[in-house]
Amino acid sequence: MHSLWRFTMIGTFFNQFLPSSMGGDVFRVWYVQVSGVPLGKAVASVVVDRVIGLLGLFALLAAGVPYIVKTTEIGALRATILTLAVLLAVAIAVFLRLDLLIRTLRKHPHFRKWGTERGRVTRLLNGVERSAANTRSLLGTWPDGLVTLALSLANHIILGFVVFLLARSLGDKIIH
Numbered sequence: 001m002h003s004l005w006r007f008t009m010i011g012t013f014f015n016q017f018l019p020s021s022m023g024g025d026v027f028r029v030w031y032v033q034v035s036g037v038p039l040g041k042a043v044a045s046v047v048v049d050r051v052i053g054l055l056g057l058f059a060l061l062a063a064g065v066p067y068i069v070k071t072t073e074i075g076a077l078r079a080t081i082l083t084l085a086v087l088l089a090v091a092i093a094v095f096l097r098l099d100l101l102i103r104t105l106r107k108h109p110h111f112r113k114w115g116t117e118r119g120r121v122t123r124l125l126n127g128v129e130r131s132a133a134n135t136r137s138l139l140g141t142w143p144d145g146l147v148t149l150a151l152s153l154a155n156h157i158i159l160g161f162v163v164f165l166l167a168r169s170l171g172d173k174i175i176h
Contacts, residue, residue, distance in 0.1 A: 007032055010024075010027055011025065011027055011028035011031075028042075028045075028046055029043055032045065040123075040126065040127055043131075044127060044131040044134055048135045051092070051095060051096075051131070051135045052139075052148055053155070054091075054092055055092060056151075056152025056155065057088075057152075057156055059149065059153055060156050061088065062089075065081075065082065065085060069082070096132060096135060096136050097132070099128070099129040099130070099132040099133040
């Protein structure tokens, strides 16, 4: 548990310090791998973390859609937000079933021949398959799935509140 917290905090630091949030993910994968976890599992754990984050963001977005529809006067903006919400939902649903799709495709002779000829593609597909299965497994585990989603949602709410406070503070400075 101590190592998990340490790796999370190191990743968070590098997410803030480096120009891209991917830097923290790279450091988390590296630290987890150095601690003895195979590379594929380390990468899959970061992918699962990111997908859970998207699920939390989608839950927040879905909860806010009625407010957005009610308060947004610009039709194109409203349509764009609703379209993005639907696309995010579809992307998450497809990802959660991607392992089943890959497994089905592997039964097809042409796909099997194509996949075995390209080692990197096979490794990528194995990683995607493992990540999708792990995410679905986590979400289906009681109470871990619910707690994980709740923490993701809380993270987004806290971040939104921080941005709100910063914007309000800057607004006070600009007005005075």
